Amino acid sequence: MTAAPRLLVADLPRRGLMGIVNVTPDSFSDGGNFFHPDTAIAHGLALAAAGAAVIDVGGESTRPGAEPVEVDEELRRVLPVVRGIAAQVRVPVSIDTTKAAVARAALDAGAQMVNDVSGGAADPDMLESVAAAGAAYVAMHMRGTPRTMQQEARYTDVVRDVGDELRARVTNATDAGIDARALLADPGIGFAKTAEQNVALLRALPDIAARVGVPLLVGVSRKSFLARIVGGDDRAGRDDATLATTVWCFGQGAALVRVHDVAASRRAVALLETLERATPEGMAA
Numbered sequence: 186m187t188a189a190p191r192l193l194v195a196d197l198p199r200r201g202l203m204g205i206v207n208v209t210p211d212s213f214s215d216g217g218n219f220f221h222p223d224t225a226i227a228h229g230l231a232l233a234a235a236g237a238a239v240i241d242v243g244g245e246s247t248r249p250g251a252e253p254v255e256v257d258e259e260l261r262r263v264l265p266v267v268r269g270i271a272a273q274v275r276v277p278v279s280i281d282t283t284k285a286a287v288a289r290a291a292l293d294a295g296a297q298m299v300n301d302v303s304g305g306a307a308d309p310d311m312l313e314s315v316a317a318a319g320a321a322y323v324a325m326h327m328r329g330t331p332r333t334m335q336q337e338a339r340y341t342d343v344v345r346d347v348g349d350e351l352r353a354r355v356t357n358a359t360d361a362g363i364d365a366r367a368l369l370a371d372p373g374i375g376f377a378k379t380a381e382q383n384v385a386l387l388r389a390l391p392d393i394a395a396r397v398g399v400p401l402l403v404g405v406s407r408k409s410f411l412a413r414i415v416g417g418d419d420r421a422g423r424d425d426a427t428l429a430t431t432v433w434c435f436g437q438g439a440a441l442v443r444v445h446d447v448a449a450s451r452r453a454v455a456l457l458e459t460l461e462r463a464t465p466e467g468m469a470a
């Protein structure tokens with residue numbers, strides 16, 4: 186059974202920012218900060234006020250080596266937060282989960298998008314559940330699970346292999362009845378990839394978009410390979426590199442970029458767009 190899509194990618198602003206709300210004790214950059222529902226809701230509302238196009242709520246850490254969370258615990262973490270944010274802002278809420286039961290409950294609670302880092306591979310009921318609800322869907326590329334993925338970072342040609350594997354996930358999603366206009370694909374930066382492979386994928390975003398045939402979402406925010414590239418103080422280095430990489434992703438045609446700091450990213454994107462619009466005389470009116 187499928188339902189008419191409730192949210193299309195075309196309904197989102199061009200170059201939208203997906204603001205991150207991790208309701209986890211252990212995510213790698215903000216674990217524990219927003220573990221209480223009231224704090225998480227307040228953070229989601231602040232991201233919406235800062236201009237997020239989508240608010241992404243997640244209750245299970247996906248950092249390399251992370252242990253899985255039971256479905257009841259994940260529901261307990263995310264449902265009040267999804268409900269609280271969806272009731273107070275018009276910005277669409279996305280649920281970051283690999284479990285169909287969590288996706289269904291979050292969609293009932295007001296979410297409109299499912300962000301699935303397994304691209305439908307972790308739960309055989311996921312794609313049908315999303316189709317039945319008429320929700321938008323992000324199919325991300327990963328191999329294995331967060332616990333095992335770094336052992337699977339072996340590719341013949343990383344851009345071609347990730348593009349083709351992602352295309353297969355997108356095809357599974359449309360075969361299950363998800364409307365192609367409600368689909369985004371994500372190369373899964375840092376998921377079963379080395380730092381070198383992440384850079385190769387970021388360099389080739391237009392090629393990957395052409396291979397998968399749907400708009401791209403990219404998530405680089407505060408990921409450890411960025412600190413390795415820019416050096417310096419770890420936290421500040423990651424934040425600076427996140428802004429530069431966010432601008433790069435939009436310049437390479439990404440439709441959405443997933444970030445922790447929406448306000449800073451908005452300023453960086455405003456600068457990019459001013460430069461793109463500039464005339465030989467300088468700033469366009």
Ligand code: PMM
Pocket residue numbers: 205207212213214215246247248281300301302323325371373374402403404405406443
């Ligand atoms: N990265 C994380 C979690 N969810 N979802 C998508 N679609 N793409 C990503 O790159 C992604 C994700 C890990 O980062 P976090 O722990 O800071 O949320």
